[in-house]
């Protein structure tokens with residue numbers, strides 16, 4: 001395939017916005033940003049700084065080579081992850097972060113079968129209210145890492161009496177196969193001080209700490225309970241060990 005040749009003007013614009021974070025000898029993470037991203041948060045416009053990263057099987061600081069490969073790499077067939085940064089993320093003493101797993105049904109369609117869409121918006125709000133933080137949107141985490149098609153299959157099983165964990169396991173998946181290594185590499189590039197994590201999930205906390213995240217605390221996030229996700233949320237508490245906060249308003253085991 002003929003590779004395109006990048007114009008020098010285009011490269012001079014892009015070169016300072018891309019950086020390599022090497023993870024292994026034959027794999028690198030390329031981070032692009034910051035890019036101004038005004039976001040509508042409940043009718044108010046809030047400006048985040050958007051970064052996106054690509055996990056590539058080429059390791060080079062010759063970014064021209066990377067950019068020239070993009071148009072023939074079929075990237076739309078894969079998903080890339082993002083981080084939305086707010087405030088002085090690098091220097092502030094206290095920063096809130098959310099590691100949000102992509103949820104096509106909840107985040108995009110607004111599905112009430114889970115609480116992801118609600119958690120996404122609430123996390124963004126908490127971060128902006130706090131003044132400093134980052135929302136990581138992890139694209140390879142659909143359905144706790146099983147992918148969208150398998151998640152559809154798991155939903156069929158759930159309509160036939162299986163809970164979330166049983167459904168994933170009977171399709172041959174381990175309950176939670178999410179990996180946070182890339183996200184933590186990116187986080188370390190943007191900030192070296194500890195962070196406060198928005199989560200109800202102690203296993204996630206543990207996984208992140210094991211992967212090298214410096215934690216200064218945890219902020220819980222519950223809400224948006226309905227008849228459609230009550231069982232899903234109960235399973236999170238009973239089987240996945242999520243910590244339910246009684247003082248968080250709506251709770252999920254009434």
Ligand SMILES: [Zn+2]
Pocket residue numbers: 103105106107114115116117
């Ligand atoms: Zn969801």
